[in-house]
Amino acid sequence: MRIGELSRRTGVSVPTIKFYVREGLLPAGRLTSPNQAAYEETHVRRLRLIRALIDVGGMSVAAVGEVIAAIDDPGRPVHELLGEAAHRMVPRYGDGSAGGDDEGEDAGPGSAEARKRVGTLLDERGWHGYAESPAGQALAVALTALESVGHGRFAEVLDVYADAAERVARVDLEYVAHHVAREELVESVAVGTALGDAVFAALRRLAHTDASYRLFGREGEGEDEGETERAEGV
């Protein structure tokens, strides 16, 4: 197909497709003449992947580029590829120490306390991994941010989060193992990591709405209705 059809099939504008080609996210079409190129189904698929990662996964074009490079890079052991994919997907975080006067000046991002908590968590759960990995650092940074806004005690419920994460990770991997061909593994992990976050975040909000209704729903009842309706679903 030509670029116009590719654009129609995916909803991505022609200039944007060209932009992705320039950025290396999408392979160029096969030139059939100096100014005509043919695109295949693989381009449709790749383009959908790109849009999914950007729109739903909230990733930057550059981050998508790195993930795609990993996807296209052959001949690395599966487990390393998976690690790589997960690695690229760790979200943005600031300097984490939030500057200021009350942070120790030791190595690594996040407070010493948070980093220690991450270490013990990994130990206690027997998870194979390092506190210094990107994900571990991201966790330390998040915990540090919680401390800094006065919710250090949140760390107490961390185990529930870890349990939940473990369950989810288990089905993720089972899904991948059962439904996905080996060549598609990395792509699936990338998709699953990015979109899984979005899915879980949405579900968590839905569950919050429900839990908050059960816990606080009756309090405000009499005073102003009509509005509760709206806010609720939200």
Add this chain to the structure above:
Amino acid sequence: MRIGELSRRTGVSVPTIKFYVREGLLPAGRLTSPNQAAYEETHVRRLRLIRALIDVGGMSVAAVGEVIAAIDDPGRPVHELLGEAAHRMVPRYGDGSAGGDDEGEDAGPGSAEARKRVGTLLDERGWHGYAESPAGQALAVALTALESVGHGRFAEVLDVYADAAERVARVDLEYVAHHVAREELVESVAVGTALGDAVFAALRRLAHTDASYRLFGREGEGEDEGETERAEGV
């Protein structure tokens, strides 16, 4: 304290603090003379909240502004406030239908199938909420994206995600109910929603690393069959 100290305490530059004041994220200092203003501990706290939401929660300045408006708005029923806070925090999503030729042109974002799945999920779980809420729509969009990249069967494992989300939401609310004064409720929900996502995402990646090691760790050890030759997505 004056602005210089506020800056030092929080690690946020003076111009940036002024910028946040202009944007309405931070109340202005109390003027002690035409060109001097005094800032309090509340400003330190607020500034840390802002940075946490931006750096770790990945929120835009504008989104933080909306959350803060909700925090500062008094006299709404608790349960509505919680809904409101969660509302503002639903992450970005694109048009979701990814354009193209294979989407139904019915109402709402996401495919009809995905929206239906969200509806049945809410029903089955007896969650109080609507599929049309922002979170419900975000979920539908994410599921639609999964479909579009060929992972429609992912919806099969959605219940595990929902279970996990339910557990997490339960402790979230318990934490809030036990540790947080009523005036701080909304702030806590905002923080917990944004940072909780980050915490869970990081934990999920750590759990993935572990699970992937257990599942695939031994494979890549000595072999190289060149099977992974060419990644499929191209």
Add this chain to the structure above:
DNA sequence: GCTATCTGATAGTCACACTATCTATGATGG
């Protein structure tokens, strides 16, 4: 032949999140 579409390239736009600069003033220490 005629018109729509295409490639490849350069340049431009727009939003966002800051930064920089400037003026007039006031604070502070010796």
Add this chain to the structure above:
DNA sequence: CCATCATAGATAGTGTGACTATCAGATAGC
């Protein structure tokens, strides 16, 4: 009470990211 520094408030500028717009020339397909 004077020199030096910090400040408020205002306006303008910067850098990045993600596209868009516009061109020139070259087909494609009727």
